[in-house]
Amino acid sequence: MGLLTETLPNLSLARPGLDRHAERRGEPDLVARLLADADTRVLVVRGDKVAVAIPGEGGSHDPALALRPPEESDSAALVLFLGQDGDGTAYLAVAEPAAPDGDADGGPTDGVDQWRSLRQIGADLSDRDATIFATALALSNWHATHTHCPRCGAATEPVQGGWLRRCPQDASEHYPRTDVAVIMSVIDDEDRILLARGAGWGTGRFSVLAGFLEPGESLAAAVAREVHEEVGLVVRDVEYLGDQPWPFPNSIMVGFTTRASSSELRLQESEIAEARWFTRDEYREILAAGQVSASTRLSIARRIIERWLGHDLDEVTPA
Template sequence: MGSFAKTLPNLPFAQPGLDRSAELRSDPGLLADLLATPTTRVLELHGDRVEVREEEGLARLSLRAPQAGDIDRLGLFLGVDDHDAAHVAVVLDPPPEDHERPDGSHGVEGGGLRTLRQVGAHLEALDATLFTTSLALANWHRAHPFCPRCGAPTEPAHGGWLRRCTAEGSEHYPRTDVAVIMSVVDQDDRLLLARGAGWGEGRFSVLAGFLEPGESLPVAVAREVREEVGLEVTDVEYLGDQPWPFPTSLMVGFTARALGVDLALQDSEIAEARWFTREELLAAVEDGRLAMSGRLSISRRLLEHWLGHELDRP
């Protein structure tokens, strides 16, 4: 099985990046004060993109000092780094799509506006935290402009960490949708991979699904496997978790052992599924019959945990 740890090592977005300093959020003048302080580091979020520069072969977020006009935008207090510098994201409109390059980048060579999917796997812990937190919060703000209780407009408060109803004052907090994602193996240690309905040919992944109210995480793993492929599982074990701001999820990874091998697919969710030995999977990836998810995702790491090494290494 190789030397991989039992839990998933170096999972993108999973490392602590800065002190969130939540006790500061209740100060109503927090953002105004920070955006008037030259040492504050500001991250511009253009829709779902941020400015990235290349530094010694690595991707780094381009942070700047506060500017006039920042206070008029949606501001998000992200926290304080090891040097006591506060970090704030300001949310801007997305760039015109007709300025996008074929590779999805923008701006100068070696940098420009990039999405989290494009650069997330190459960011250090602090930059990854800044990008994922600001994107998840901005996605939530964008989707909740009105009060779910009375329908009145809401406005941001607490440094961008809640929205308050302008009519009756109720407070509404960011939500995180919890999803379980699992590598299912059989008695012969074969891995189950499935192609989702609507996915392109050859695109396979491990199974996943959202946690339902009243469920524990292992119960959700068992239910999702039963619903999607008709298998009962045992030995459900936690391997790691990953914030996934597309738009506002937390992916919690597990491994589980199937009690059978005969599949009964849920037609509305699963187009096809099959068992793979390690040799079969490597051969299918090498000849292009099988397309794996990118290194950014926990699904790739779950597969590599079973495989015993990274896909691009022996």
């Protein structure tokens, strides 16, 4: 698996952004020194949203993160060191609580910038900005849910530029967690794809199967187990396609395609509401008719389906 893969082209969040400069995380007073440098760029993460500069109608630029210089109040918040760009400019994230309900719609901040979630804007950002957003969101999510030591229960303290939490009572160190999930297209001998609707999903929302890696399990074994558990199929020829950070809240999605040994389904009703095999023409027809909804452009699920279909879902003309 190389650093970059073209197996799933244009996969959002999957390409490098900043140089993380992990060796700098242990520098004494790193965050304080960067906050004192007016050249440092700061991304404010407010809950799951950040400020984004969105061009007006007819604008010639793509949306971009609304980065700013450090402010005096930043030192009172959780500050995360994200890395540096090729010019040596350092980037920090400042994690703040979510906005009050009245401001949660992502309205304008100063008439130009608007608050957006990664799901809303990630596919439209540059590789650098999308990676900055994803990294900041994943780290802030981890800090929000790992405030106390799992050994003794004492409140832990962020150190190493936000890449570690240390317990002041027993000196134990706790690192950010990433949960690994496999996500896969299942193809039968007629070259049909299996799409399923999860329990609790709305009508018409179909996607590929996915599930979390279990302890002591290889990725290929997880693919085979999840498919068998959810739809009762035995699979073969598990092929890696690509992977994508998925900070909702702290995952990485590892994409595969696999072949089913039969087409007879046996659904796990607690997980799967319905599942269907689709030919390419059938899928195009019901997508054009609005009978199924496509996954967002941000997701690896969409790219996996497009790989099987042979073209971008945007090329399917509504009926």
